Amino acid sequence: MIGKWNGSVVLTYLGLACAVTGIFLAVTGGKVTYAFVCLMLAGIFDLFDGPVARKFKRNEEEKKFGIEIDSVVDAVSFIALPIAIFTAMGMNFWPFVILYILYAVAGAARLAYFNAVTADSEGPVKYYTGLPVTFAALIFPIFYLLSLVLENLIFTVIYAFVILAVTVLYVLKVKVPKPHGIAYAILGVVAIVLLAVFLFVI
Template sequence: MKKGLLGYYNYTVVLTYVGMLTAFMGILLVLNKNFSTAVVCLLVSGVCDMFDGKVAATKVRDHNEKCFGIQIDSLSDLVSFGIFPALFVYVFLDNEIAAGFIASFYVLAALIRLAYFNVLEEERQRQSTGLRTVYLGLPVTTIALLLPAVHIAYERGIFKNKLAYLVMLIFVMVGFVSPFEIKKPNALGKVGMIILGVLEVIGVLFLMGWDAV
C-alpha cells in the first residue's frame, strides 16, 4: 500500500500542474466573460507545457514515474488546450448551437490526439531512450498561439465576424487527427514561439488597453 498522497509531487511535474491550474483559472475567467485575461492564461499554460518535458528529463525516473508523466501531461493538455479553448469560443460566440457543436468535436479531436500520442510515446520509450524528434499530427498546444492571435485580430477589427473563431477550431481539430509529421521545434524555434507569445501578451495589454485585463 502506497503511503502518503497518491501520485508524484517532485519537481518534474510542477510545471505540468502549474499549467493545468492556470488553464482552469482561465476557464473561470471565460465563465465570467473576462476573455482578455483568459487569453493570457492560455499563453502561460502553453509556456509551461513547452518546458515541462525538458524539466522532467533532468531527473532519472523509474518506469512508473515516466508513465505517470506521460499520462498527467496529456490529461493536463486536455484541460488546457482542449476544454479551455473550446469553452472560450462557445461562450465568446454567445452560446450558439453551432459553436457548441463545433467546440464539442474540437474537444473530441483533442482527446483522440492526446490518447493516440500516449500510445505512441509509451511504445517509443520502450524502444528508445532518446528524445522525440517529430510529432504525428498537429500538437494540441498549437491553439495556445492561434487563439490569442485570432482574438487580438478580432478585437482590433481585422476580423469582422466571430465565425473566424469557428474556422480556427475546425482547422485545428482537423490537424489534430491528420496523419502528417511535424518536426519538433529546436531551441531557436522555441525562442521564436516565446517571442510570439510575448508579442501576443503585449497585444492584449497595449493594443486592447490595460483596462481589458
C-alpha cells in the same frame, strides 16, 4: 499520497492552475482577454515542462506518470479552456456546440494517439503526428486579434473556420517536427510578445 509531487511535474501543475483560472475567468463574466492570457501561460508551461522534467533523475514509473499527467493537463488547458473562451466570446449558440464536440473529440484522440505512440517508442520522439494541441495557445489568441479590426459577424465566421481547421489538423496524419533548441526560444519570444499585447494593448 498517490501521484507524483516532485520538481519534475511542477510546471505541468502550474499549467493546470493557469487553465483552471482561465476557465473561471471565462465563465464568470466573460473576461476573454485574461482567459487568453491564462491559455498562453498554460502553453508556455507545457512547452517547457518536458525539457525540465528530463533534467530530473526519474524512474520508469515517474516517466510514465509524467506522460499521463501531461496529457490530462493538456486536455484541460487546450481543449476545455479554449471551448470556455469561445463561449465567452459570444459563440454560444447551439450550432457551435457541434463544432466544440468535434474539436474536443479530435483533441482527445490526438492526445491518446500520442500516448500510445510514446508508449511503443524506444527512443525520443522527433515528430508529432498531427498538430500538437499546445499550438492552441498561439493560434487562437493570434486570430482573436482580428476582432479588433473586423465586424463581429465576419470575425465570428472566420474564427469558426479557424477552430474547424485546427480540429482537422489535430487528427490529420502529417508529421510535425517537435520543437527543440532554437525553436523553443522562438516560440517563447512569440508567446511573450502575445502576452504583452493582451495585457497592455487590448
